Amino acid sequence: xxEVTQTPSHQVTQxxxxxxxxxxPISNHLYFYWYRQILGQxxxxxxxxxxxEISEKSEIFDDQFSxxxxxxxxxxxxIRSTKLEDSAMYFCASSPGGGGGWQPQxxxxxxxxxxx
Amino acid sequence: AQKVTQAQxxxxxxxxxxxxxxxxxxxxxxxxxLFWYKQPPSGELVFLIRRNSFDEQNEISGRYSWxxxxxxxxxxxxxxxxxxxxxxVYFCALSEWVTGGGNKLTFGTGTQLKVEL
Numbered sequence: 032x033x034e035v036t037q038t039p040s041h042q043v044t045q046x047x048x049x050x051x052x053x054x055x056p057i058s059n060h061l062y063f064y065w066y067r068q069i070l071g072q073x074x075x076x077x078x079x080x081x082x083x084e085i086s087e088k089s090e091i092f093d094d095q096f097s098x099x100x101x102x103x104x105x106x107x108x109x110i111r112s113t114k115l116e117d118s119a120m121y122f123c124a125s126s127p128g129g130g131g132g133w134q135p136q137x138x139x140x141x142x143x144x145x146x147x
Numbered sequence: 148a149q150k151v152t153q154a155q156x157x158x159x160x161x162x163x164x165x166x167x168x169x170x171x172x173x174x175x176x177x178x179x180x181l182f183w184y185k186q187p188p189s190g191e192l193v194f195l196i197r198r199n200s201f202d203e204q205n206e207i208s209g210r211y212s213w214x215x216x217x218x219x220x221x222x223x224x225x226x227x228x229x230x231x232x233x234x235x236v237y238f239c240a241l242s243e244w245v246t247g248g249g250n251k252l253t254f255g256t257g258t259q260l261k262v263e264l
Contacts, residue, residue, distance in 0.1 A: 141191065
């Protein structure tokens with residue numbers, strides 16, 4: 032069964048540094064997402080991406096965040112100047128076209144980001 | 148704004164017991180979709196079941212069943228004959244269609260299920 036893959040599984044970065052989290056969504060999916068889960072808390076929506084554009088972003092997704100689909104397979108989340116509070120598990124997800132909100136999102140295994 | 152409430156923080160059961168996880172949601176949309184996801188100790192999020200707002204028929208799939216009641220805005224999930232491998236955090240989520248494309252999930256805070264021998 033096709034799956035969403037994320038790399039790296041764990042990223043340790045010094046505060047203030049830039050970090051790029053990478054994702055390969057399921058190949059025939061059209062919609063791509065990033066979510067964040069601070070340890071022990073709920074999963075929070077960051078951004079959705081469709082047709083090479085951001086379709087929706089949350090209040091968390093401020094100017095230090097950006098997303099890109101540089102080629103036909105990868106989907107990246109960049110955090111420009113990391114802060115301690117950016118430490119979290121970041122999940123990438125994708126969903127197929129059609130069906131409105133009916134289609135389930137398929138999640139990757141996540142990247143644990145630790146800011147020192 | 149969408150909101151999902153999972154009042155049960157943690158549930159402990161003995162293997163083979165049935166367990167029901169509660170979920171209450173708030174939305175102004177007339178058409179919406181609800182999901183349950185499982186997060187085992189390894190951390191990944193696994194899609195389990197879904198329900199749309201215009202079909203209140205309850206369903207059973209293997210050991211899983213769900214009870215959707217629009218009148219009380221509840222979408223409860225039951226595991227029959229629980230097993231140790233069911234131990235995980237279970238998240239209820241409400242889907243909101245995004246105008247620009249895609250659907251945004253609002254998650255509840257999760258219920259930690261512990262199944263013991």
